[in-house]
Amino acid sequence: MAGLPHSTRAWCGVAAAAVAVGVTELAAVPFGPQADARTAVGSAVIDATPGAVKEWAITTFGMADKLVLTLAVLGVIAALAAVSAALQTRRFPVGSVVIVAAGIVGSAAVLSRAGAGAPDVIPTVVGTACGVAALHFLLSGRFTDAGETASTGVDRGRRLSLVALGFVAAGGLTGAAGVALSRRAASVTGDRTAFALPRVDVSAPPIPRAVQPEGAGLPSFITPTADFYRIDTALSVPQVARDEWQLRIHGMVDREITYRFADLERFETLEKVVTLTCVSNPVGGDLISTATWTGFRVRDLLAAAGIHPDADMVLSTSRDGFTAGTPVEALTDERDALLAIGMNGEPLPTEHGYPARLVVPGLYGYVSATKWVVDLELTRFDRAQAYWTKLGWSERGPIKTESRIDVPRAGGDVAPGPVTFGGVAWAQNRGVRAVEVRIDPPGGQGDWQPARLGASYSNDTWRLWSVDWEARETGLHTITVRATDNTGAVQTEARADPVPDGATGWHSIVFNVT
Ligand SMILES: Nc1nc2c(c(=O)[nH]1)N[C@H]1C(S)=C(S)[C@@H](COP(=O)(O)O)O[C@H]1N2
Numbered sequence: 001m002a003g004l005p006h007s008t009r010a011w012c013g014v015a016a017a018a019v020a021v022g023v024t025e026l027a028a029v030p031f032g033p034q035a036d037a038r039t040a041v042g043s044a045v046i047d048a049t050p051g052a053v054k055e056w057a058i059t060t061f062g063m064a065d066k067l068v069l070t071l072a073v074l075g076v077i078a079a080l081a082a083v084s085a086a087l088q089t090r091r092f093p094v095g096s097v098v099i100v101a102a103g104i105v106g107s108a109a110v111l112s113r114a115g116a117g118a119p120d121v122i123p124t125v126v127g128t129a130c131g132v133a134a135l136h137f138l139l140s141g142r143f144t145d146a147g148e149t150a151s152t153g154v155d156r157g158r159r160l161s162l163v164a165l166g167f168v169a170a171g172g173l174t175g176a177a178g179v180a181l182s183r184r185a186a187s188v189t190g191d192r193t194a195f196a197l198p199r200v201d202v203s204a205p206p207i208p209r210a211v212q213p214e215g216a217g218l219p220s221f222i223t224p225t226a227d228f229y230r231i232d233t234a235l236s237v238p239q240v241a242r243d244e245w246q247l248r249i250h251g252m253v254d255r256e257i258t259y260r261f262a263d264l265e266r267f268e269t270l271e272k273v274v275t276l277t278c279v280s281n282p283v284g285g286d287l288i289s290t291a292t293w294t295g296f297r298v299r300d301l302l303a304a305a306g307i308h309p310d311a312d313m314v315l316s317t318s319r320d321g322f323t324a325g326t327p328v329e330a331l332t333d334e335r336d337a338l339l340a341i342g343m344n345g346e347p348l349p350t351e352h353g354y355p356a357r358l359v360v361p362g363l364y365g366y367v368s369a370t371k372w373v374v375d376l377e378l379t380r381f382d383r384a385q386a387y388w389t390k391l392g393w394s395e396r397g398p399i400k401t402e403s404r405i406d407v408p409r410a411g412g413d414v415a416p417g418p419v420t421f422g423g424v425a426w427a428q429n430r431g432v433r434a435v436e437v438r439i440d441p442p443g444g445q446g447d448w449q450p451a452r453l454g455a456s457y458s459n460d461t462w463r464l465w466s467v468d469w470e471a472r473e474t475g476l477h478t479i480t481v482r483a484t485d486n487t488g489a490v491q492t493e494a495r496a497d498p499v500p501d502g503a504t505g506w507h508s509i510v511f512n513v514t
């Protein structure tokens with residue numbers, strides 16, 4: 001070991017860490033998802049991250065936030081392993097100590113997760129032991145001392161580096177195999193495929209062609225399911241089969257009720273088109289989508305429980321521990337908030353809450369749209385706090401009137417001549433009455449002009465808009481949009497951050513006429 005360059009030893013550390021992580025993942029397969037140290041550590045990181053940092057991660061990385069988190073955790077592990085192995089000496093086995101410490105952290109994270117027991121740390125312990133053994137093996141000198149006389153230091157280092165590379169590959173392969181096998185074992189894909197949505201009693205009104213303005217390449221009124229935005233704190237998508245799903249209704253009620261999935265059949269089945277929006281959507285952002293949801297009125301489900309008159313909040317809880325606090329009124333009034341089981345005519349995709357989630361028109365998702373929902377507690381806003389409220393977000397989250405330019409793209413080129421611009425506007429539960437656009441020529445200011453609106457489908461859905469324009473002058477132009485809702489309120493120009501209750505401000509785009 002003496003005489004090995006620091007870089008070679010650091011590389012051996014990375015190799016040992018790869019072995020530790022890979023073996024841990026593979027060994028976790030027979031134990032089940034609760035024994036997966038990778039998910040446990042990642043989830044603990046998500047839970048421990050301050051709200052402002054979570055918000056930054058969502059707005060910066062959007063839907064790739066979890067991939068970024070996984071890569072960051074792996075990066076930190078690799079960096080720690082590299083540094084500590086570089087510092088390892090025979091007398092001070094820093095590298096081994098750090099691997100053991102990481103194993104202890106991983107085990108603690110596993111034990112901290114819902115549903116985990118003591119045996120679930122076994123994979124992490126086994127992985128840690130293999131990691132320490134791998135480091136010891138690599139740094140033992142067996143690759144370097146032999147042939148000392150014959151070969152130069154460079155050759156010895158190279159041989160060791162190749163063996164370490166083999167360990168990295170082996171660790172990566174076992175890890176990938178472990179993740180894939182665990183996913184397959186827990187997956188509810190089969191359960192979902194076997195599920196046919198019930199017959200709809202109250203269909204959604206047909207969607208007229210006129211909701212979709214022609215001429216500009218706008219998002220489609222109904223977002224294809226695969227393009228529907230996704231936001232949640234779940235590092236691995238909860239897998240909840242229909243026959244193990246239950247919805248418990250309790251708290252300030254006359255009678256506690258627990259519905260099983262098959263019990264839902266007795267309720268009237270509705271179809272409703274609703275635009276969901278995330279409170280973290282920045283001005284101009286894409287955390288907004290529209291789907292046709294199939295489900296049951298939450299009002300009907302709650303009725304049998306008998307809600308106490310002084311209850312003003314329903315705290316909904318997901319299988320993975322996420323919570324949202326929704327006003328009782330929003331769940332029981334005429335907007336027909338849904339316990340949704342279908343999305344665009346198919347069972348809910350697992351990422352969107354299979355087998356059941358809440359969909360509440362007019363409220364941001366963080367206070368209403370609980371996916372994998374298993375528990376509804378009738379309570380009060382002055383007694384209970386939900387996931388994001390604890391982190392500093394508002395307890396109430398009505399969606400603000402906003403609009404977005406989709407065409408042209410920021411910084412895009414526009415050829416002289418006639419062109420059609422467009423985008424979307426939304427004010428769920430109030431509805432959009434008008435959209436205006438202002439196009440500023442280079443160095444000047446244009447006038448507000450009304451945009452052409454796609455047909456209004458309902459107050460719970462977004463409205464698409466377009467505007468025809470003639471590009472004459474070359475140079476940089478700015479286009480700005482603002483919406484007016486059905487109460488007559490014009491979208492405010494005042495810029496507000498997504499925290500604590502949703503972004504405001506006008507969306508502007510600079511484009512170049514060339
Ligand atoms: N279980 C669970 N449900 C959740 C969340 C979550 O983190 N966990 N996020 C909420 C938020 S912030 C939003 S915006 C919507 C997004 O729903 P979607 O992913 O189906 O678009 O889900 C809501 N439901």
Ligand SMILES: [Mo]
Pocket residue numbers: 231277278279280364365366
């Ligand atoms: Mo959200």
